[in-house]
Amino acid sequence: MSRTEMPEETKDAIRWALDQCKTMEVLGDTITECVLEDGKMNDGLLVDFVRKHFNDNDISYETYDWYDVEPYLDEVLEERE
Secondary structure, X not given: OOOOOOOHHHHHHHHHHOOOEEEEEEOOEEEEEEOEEOOEEOHHHHHHHHHHHXXXXXXXXXXXXXXXXXXXXXXXXXXXX
């Protein structure tokens, strides 16, 4: 099975997003939620951070959701091992 070639901008965005966390205040408590935490991935947060990376770096895209990230995720995760 051949892999879909990943655009470098997408690879960079996924690499960056995998290391991100979001901190928020909820009912007076500070909660931190990370893309990867205890070996589990927060898919929605990953996509949010990929979009943020694109926006912060002026990389144009139309829509972007989990189905756009999923084909490339294994390749980036393998690099991290």
